[in-house]
Amino acid sequence: MNKNSGIQNTADPLSLGGQIFNSRLITGTGKFSSRSLIAPMLEASGSEMITVALRRVDAGAEKKNILSYIPENTTLLPNTSGARTAEEAVRIAHIAKAAGCGDFIKIEVITEMKYLMPDNYETLKATQILSREGFKVLPYIMPDLTIAHKLQDAGAAAVMPLGSPIGSNRGIKMEEIIRIIIEGIDLPVIVDAGIGRPSQAAHAMELGADAVLVNTAIATSSDPVQAGRAFAMAVAAGRMAFCAGMAGEKCQASASSPLTGFLRESA
């Protein structure tokens, strides 16, 4: 049996920015206790895309570049974390591309530091500029249908609404708005941030999300390799359930067995 059977599905691939992905789990490189866990986590989860960030070098920091811990067949998704304005996000995107990270860019512009809410206005401006330049732009947004439409018009490759605040592990608190975005736009919807458990990842996928991005929950678990696998299985299960078309909820009981009495004709 292929090691990725069940967690990658070649029959139901995700097309993102013209590239095909068989895994609908995007992972991140932040917060790992040991960076050498990143490669086995990717292997165990089947995740084909991973985020990285860009910062000034710190004299005391580990000398080896994070990129050297990521297998070459993994698609890099540099983020613009640290950007406070569209201009800074554009600058980070240019640097990441020039440094060989490819065309994908996750726009993350944050000025509110308690809940780390994304600045949708600056994010839209950065998306307009970078899409025009040919980047495959994945904007991280506060869930909102109007901004999702504007991002679509601007040429975004997907939208990434948050489930709940970054690193909060609180799950899909924005469920109703995410559902509306999934219904309302023609772009892939990737739920990013706040997914703390595999069941919450499955929840997002059951709603019809095209993919999820999970970093903190995997990286800060006691066993990131096993956690990566668990998230991958949940993502695959949630996706399969969405495609299967789950039956709706009812207020009253609806018998699964015949309602007639055992040896009687009537109920």
Next chain:
Amino acid sequence: MEIQLNGSIVSISACNMDTLVHEQGLDPRSVVVEYNNKVIPQREWEKTILCQGDVVELLSFVGGG
């Protein structure tokens, strides 16, 4: 000569980018150099001559989500 290095004005003796990166004790393979708002690939570091008032950012990819 003084340049702006990662946001601070510093006095340096290095005359080109390659020497500067090495003087900072950095692994060249892990550093992204932005020189006056333009990224300079490693093969061009040696011929990038530093001048008074240049703005240099030495960057690196780090973990992030």
